[in-house]
Amino acid sequence: MNDLPRWRVAGALLLAVTAWFGGAASAADPLGRFPADPQQVSVAGISSGAFMANQLHVAHSSGIMGAGIVAGGPFGCAVDRVTGEGVAALASLAVGPCMSVPSLLKPVAFYAQIATDLAAKGWIDPPGNLARSRVYLFAGKADKVVNPKAVELGASLYRTLGVPTSQITFRDQDLPGAGAGHSWVTKNFGNACDANASPFINDCDYDQAGDVLQSLYGRLEPPAVRPEGRIVAFDQAEFVPRAAAAANGLSATGYLYVPKACEAGATQPCRMAVVLHGCLQSAEILGPEFYTRIGVNEWADTNRITVLYPQAHATTVAELSAQNVLAPLNTNPNGCWNWWGYGSDNLYLTKRGVQIDAIWSMVRRVTGQGN
Amino acid sequence: MESTSQLFANGLKYFSELVAIELRNMEAIGLAQQKMLEGMGVLAQRQAEMAEGTLRRSFGAHSPRAEGSLPSPASGVQAMVIGQITSLKTTMLESQANSNVLSELAARSGGEVADILQSRMIAALDEFKAALEQVIPQTSAPASASLTVQPAPQA
Numbered sequence: 001m002n003d004l005p006r007w008r009v010a011g012a013l014l015l016a017v018t019a020w021f022g023g024a025a026s027a028a029d030p031l032g033r034f035p036a037d038p039q040q041v042s043v044a045g046i047s048s049g050a051f052m053a054n055q056l057h058v059a060h061s062s063g064i065m066g067a068g069i070v071a072g073g074p075f076g077c078a079v080d081r082v083t084g085e086g087v088a089a090l091a092s093l094a095v096g097p098c099m100s101v102p103s104l105l106k107p108v109a110f111y112a113q114i115a116t117d118l119a120a121k122g123w124i125d126p127p128g129n130l131a132r133s134r135v136y137l138f139a140g141k142a143d144k145v146v147n148p149k150a151v152e153l154g155a156s157l158y159r160t161l162g163v164p165t166s167q168i169t170f171r172d173q174d175l176p177g178a179g180a181g182h183s184w185v186t187k188n189f190g191n192a193c194d195a196n197a198s199p200f201i202n203d204c205d206y207d208q209a210g211d212v213l214q215s216l217y218g219r220l221e222p223p224a225v226r227p228e229g230r231i232v233a234f235d236q237a238e239f240v241p242r243a244a245a246a247a248n249g250l251s252a253t254g255y256l257y258v259p260k261a262c263e264a265g266a267t268q269p270c271r272m273a274v275v276l277h278g279c280l281q282s283a284e285i286l287g288p289e290f291y292t293r294i295g296v297n298e299w300a301d302t303n304r305i306t307v308l309y310p311q312a313h314a315t316t317v318a319e320l321s322a323q324n325v326l327a328p329l330n331t332n333p334n335g336c337w338n339w340w341g342y343g344s345d346n347l348y349l350t351k352r353g354v355q356i357d358a359i360w361s362m363v364r365r366v367t368g369q370g371n
Numbered sequence: 372m373e374s375t376s377q378l379f380a381n382g383l384k385y386f387s388e389l390v391a392i393e394l395r396n397m398e399a400i401g402l403a404q405q406k407m408l409e410g411m412g413v414l415a416q417r418q419a420e421m422a423e424g425t426l427r428r429s430f431g432a433h434s435p436r437a438e439g440s441l442p443s444p445a446s447g448v449q450a451m452v453i454g455q456i457t458s459l460k461t462t463m464l465e466s467q468a469n470s471n472v473l474s475e476l477a478a479r480s481g482g483e484v485a486d487i488l489q490s491r492m493i494a495a496l497d498e499f500k501a502a503l504e505q506v507i508p509q510t511s512a513p514a515s516a517s518l519t520v521q522p523a524p525q526a
Contacts, residue, residue, distance in 0.1 A: 080417075091475060092468070095471070096471055101461075101465055101467075101468040103465060104465055104469070324486045325482040325486050325489070326479065326483065329478065329482070
């Protein structure tokens with residue numbers, strides 16, 4: 001009888017210790033350095049991730065060798081005008097012309113001029129670098145979220161900015177049935193091919209991951225049946241000013257897929273792909289589905305590609321640093337990447353944009369170029 | 372004599388603080404007016420562009436030349452009706468999207484103005500409070516000191 005309280009105390013202590021160490025283990029570690037070649041960095045994404053991949057590519061065109069754009073429109077699509085402090089962008093332009101009313105999109109010259117103006121201010125790399133890039137674009141014929149015409153305009157803008165047509169792969173057909181809905185398309189996982197619903201990963205009997213990576217890197221080895229590398233969770237907050245990740249639409253934790261051949265100590269440097277989820281697809285919402293089931297890790301395993309999966313966060317008004325009248329216009333309720341200037345970031349599509357700067361710092365960390 | 376001159380100096384300081392606060396208020400109002408005018412300018416410009424775009428697209432959509440050929444007799448009335456419905460749907464979507472853009476521009480412009488004025492109002496209140504705090508302790512201190520330090524009547 002006397003032993004009971006002692007057991008209770010011991011049990012409580014055990015629970016406390018377990019919780020302490022459990023908590024410590026689940027908190028993400030700082031992102032590490034891996035053997036990756038800085039000349040072989042590519043970006044890809046779907047939907048808001050595609051718009052962000054495009055922004056990253058254009059902003060850092062001297063450091064990114066190619067981009068995979070799945071259901072994303074042209075650079076600066078939501079920009080109303082360039083101002084002295086950055087750009088004035090509108091959410092209504094994003095959801096209107098850029099997504100559902102393509103007849104209101106401006107001529108390609110308008111978007112090219114935005115890139116030229118931002119480059120003149122030194123906020124993005126000179127667009128001339130893009131001529132060396134390879135680009136993959138995909139527009140699903142059954143996409144009801146981002147109109148395929150916006151993707152076509154994105155391809156047209158790349159050509160206007162100097163990417164040779166021979167280096168652009170545009171896919172919008174040859175898929176079963178009515179074509180793909182708004183989704184990252186896989187060979188055998190996800191919704192029906194023409195679905196436009198969560199998790200926005202559709203089974204169309206088409207290996208989009210392989211097509212994207214081979215369009216950017218050239219012919220690759222066949223994918224692994226089952227990836228044998230490891231997923232590393234890392235702290236994203238350290239890449240954001242004042243560690244204000246949530247206020248800037250970034251989740252606290254990001255993920256990195258490291259194939260066995262790309263672990264520290266590898267004799268040869270690996271390639272590096274940054275893959276960006278779309279709205280409602282972050283790990284906060286889908287769990288590991290996006291960063292484990294879209295087919296990229298399988299190709300990464302056999303082709304020495306380290307894959308970075310940064311994560312966006314659904315920002316509420318309460319999380320914003322400025323609680324002013326404009327706060328409701330600065331939220332990100334669906335956890336999208338910033339392509340219309342939320343969070344009062346009027347440089348969001350440039351090298352100085354909070355999210356672009358954070359993702360680029362992650363790339364530099366992994367490739368050993370930054371702290 | 373000394374306390375009168377000190378009172379005068381404090382009063383003068385307080386008055387000049389008030390004038391400075393008022394000047395900053397005026398500056399903020401000026402800035403807010405400027406932002407409001409800029410916002411109205413952008414709004415008017417966008418409205419004009421939208422009207423022009425709508426007219427251009429309407430002419431384009433209804434001109435047989437723009438479509439390349441007249442509807443064939445085989446497709447006839449059905450094709451024309453479908454075309455009209457599609458055109459109407461597009462026009463409605465465009466109107467909605469344009470209206471959203473104008474509303475957002477107006478809201479952002481109005482929000483910016485309100486933000487400037489509200490921030491200035493809060494700052495002015497803080498400044499006013501600070502100015503009062505500078506003056507009141509100096510004028511009231513001797514009085515309160517006399518109240519507390521003065522020995523209480525013994526009888």
